[in-house]
Amino acid sequence: MSNIQDPLTRLFKKHRIVFWYDADKELRADYDDLELPHVEKVVLNNNEFNVKHRILRDEPTTQFLLYHEGPQPAELDNWLLDVLLAHGEFRTDQASIFLGELGLGPEFTDLVSDHLEFFSNAKRRDKLKALLSPDDTPGAIRIKMVAVCSNAEPRVDVILENLLGEMASGQDEKFNLLARCKLDVFLWEQLNRHYGYESTTKSIRDFVIELFDCCYRMETGQPATLNSEAVIFLKRWKDSIRHRSSFESLSEECADALSIEQDLQNRDYKSLIDIDYFRLIDLKIIRELVRAIADRTLGTGECTVLIRNRRQSHWYQEFSHHYECVEYAARFMRNLETVDLQVDSVPAGIERYSNTWFQLDQLYRKFIYHSRKSGQASLLEQLSGQVEDLYTNRFLLQMNDNWQQVVNASSRWSRPILPMQNLFYEKWVSPYPAKNKKVCVIISDALRYEIGEELLRLIRSEDKYEAQLEPMLAMLPSFTQLGMAALLPNKELRFADKNSATILVDGVSSLGTPNRAKILSRHVADGATAIRAEDFLNMNRDDSRGLFRDHNVVYVYHNRIDATGDKKQSEEQVFEAVEETLQELIKVIKKLAAANATNMLITSDHGFIYQNKVLADSDFTSAEPQGEEILHRDRRFIVGKGLQQHPSLRYFTAEQLGLGGDVEIQISKSINRMRLKGSGSRYVHGGASLQEVVLPVLRVNKKRQSDVSSVEVDILRSGSTVISSSQLSVAFYQIDPVTGKRQSRTLRAGIYTKDDELISDSHELIFDFTSEKPREREIQVRFLLTRKADDVNGQTVTLRLEEKLVGTAKYKDYKSVSYTMQRSFTTDFDF
Secondary structure, three states, rough: OOHHHHHHHHHHHOOEEEEEEEOOOOOOHHHHHHOOOEEEEEEEEOOHHHHHHHHHHHOOOOOOEEEEEOOOOOOOHOOOHHHHHHHHEOOHHHHHHHHHHHHOOOHHHHHHHOHHHHHHHHHHHHHHHHHHHOOHHHHHHHHHHHHHHOOOOOOOOHHHHHHHHHOOOOOHHHHHHHOOOOHHHHHHHHHHHHHHOOOOOOOOOHHHHHHHHHHHHHHOOOOOOOHHHHHHHHHHHHOOOOHHHHHHEEEHHHHHHOOOHHHHHHOOOOHHHOOOOOOHHHHHHHHHHHHHHHHHOOOHHHHHHHHHHHOOOOEEEHHHHHHHHHHHHHHHHHHHHOOOOOOOHHHHHHHHHHHHHHHHHHHHHHHHHHHHHHOOOOOOOOOOOOOOOOHHHHHHHHHHHHHHHHHHHOOOOOOOOOOOOHHHHHHHHOOOOOOOOOOOEEEOOOOOOHHHHHHHHHHHHHEEEEEEEEEEEEOOOOHHHHHHHHHOOOOOEEEEEOOOOOOOEOOOOOOOOOHHHHHHHEEEOOOOOOOHHHHHOOOOHHHHHEEEEEEEEEEEEEEOOHHHHOOOOHHHHHHHHHHHHHHHHHHHHHHHHHHHOOEEEEEEEOOEEEOOOOHHHEEEOOOOEEEEEEEOOOOOOOOEEOOOOOEEEEEOOOOOOEEEEEOOEEEOOOOOOOOOOOOOOEEEOOOHHHHHHEEEEEEEEEEOOOOOOEEEEEEEOOOOEEEEEOOEEEEEEEEOOOOOOOOOOOEEEEEEEOOOEEEEEEEEEOOOOOOHHHHHEEEEEEEEOOOHHHHHHHOEEEEEEEOOOOOOOOHHHHHEEEEEOOOHHHHHHOO
């Protein structure tokens, strides 16, 4: 009964008089049982004249249900035709019942009849009903029907995304449902109206191939059958996180169907920088960039700009290591071309290394790290060989051969004008407890100077943290036991008589964290201790705070770089260990700050040399340890007594190195290694190279006030404030370079109407340029206008930069400029 009463009730909300023609004479009992409040039921049975008089004259405000058992009379025989035409009719055919259920009028009868398969399903009807609006046209309802079938919003672009996603997963249920509901023809009409799609073999697969083909053609300046709206759709689909996998799957399929790889072979890679519809484009660009840098046909500045522009690419994250590798290679080669490696004194060598030379070690490390992470040894073979040769022969060897000359000329290793490692506690640590301040010292094994400089920049980029960096000269030989001992409070350091790998601090063994804690506590009146970094990170908040409440000086020992590099089987992973170390040290710093440590020092026991290539025989010295007593030998030094001097080894007495005792030490000159069975050879330390002995000392302080800001960005438009075509090119300028405390900014750009409707494609722009050159901090963006732009012709529109609110999906306005839309009707044509 409800399938009759409910639609009748809705009809009476619109009409005072409702006719019911029971054509098949099957529903008289339902009529008799029907109860409608405030509605008079009247049976039509040769009484039409009397009924007409009653309903129009006698009771002009009363609601009437006029029931006739049988079909509707012919129009010429129907005395109530004028009343019928002016009021409502209740129909009991299937289409009418559906209309009544949905609250739709008889004008939609053809729509329901054309798509009965759709309406035969109650769940589909319920979903459609929730989407209906009073002012819906048949076309608007069909869009919503297609949306229901494709489980999407009632928008053509969203519907299409879902259908493409289904196709990418090898399914076709949604489209088959559209076809069964006879909505497929309507879909093709919409694709034609929105994107210009026309084909004799219409299908979703045919459309997506045409979509990729035409958009690629438009970007490369070729004629295309689809319109610019198709480009905007493809970009929106491409940039959608939800549909990322389906885009990538269909992109690969279409690239094969369209023979994109063959097409790319004849294209200049620079013309492809702004196109990212196919993964093959990135492969092409990377291959050509590698070749150009290896052949020295591309300048570093241009290479940096090309790669920065490519960061907007859909595929950048997949190929980020490839691009970073190329950029670091270019920067390494440029820096090497201008470097002067002459040195005339130990202080001058340390100053020049800590000011500029270290950058070449850093760039080399970054190149090796990213090349390994890219997994493309064959692609990078030529470039890697060049970088390796330049690093070893033009930098590492040449610099340290020059440095060795001043080391050879030095009678003693310690000099009062230089900060020495054995004076670390006295110079950097002791002033804190002397002023009744607490201090924490983080010692990261093998944290050489160039890594410390990168850590400095990372710390400065953190809000409320400030840091300064100074160089310090390591003790010789530059190995863990002596370096760790030298960082403790000491008056004398010496090799243990029976165990030359152990260093005594004022007669006490410094081997291991517990012994170092004892040495500290003996020198610090108000309490001092030592702890391993992993143990500290595992502490809860109360325990970590208690650690600093009870001690004025705390040493935290971290070891990842040396633990990785010192093993033959893992030494080639040492640069990966550096990246992990940097992140771990930031965690340690933040946890220390949370435990109320406001003063921190970070340093190292020694540096290291690392060459990624397999070393040749010429990289090893022929010297073998010889003497009265050989106490200890390593790849870079020998400890003994009565040692026989050798031209490839630099001889020192303990006293010359600032050590106690009567042992003698020989250090391999320059970067040469001594062979040691079972040990690796690419990662070494213990010698006197600048990479081994110039160490970082970082002072870190936690502030109370925020001190980080983002770079500012301007919109640089041309003199015109009018948009007269279907696209608009605009430059965006990052005012200042990114520095430690001035950080990058990510903005979303688009053109909007005064009602906040987007009428162009949208671009996410990353402003993280570090260049001092203003031209290298500009981004050129081309906006494509949608068809909706025609609706605001003659009106003011806004080019808007928006910034995402942290931790939300919301955006706030950053900057905007206004334009007047004055597009000619001829912009709708292709000529």
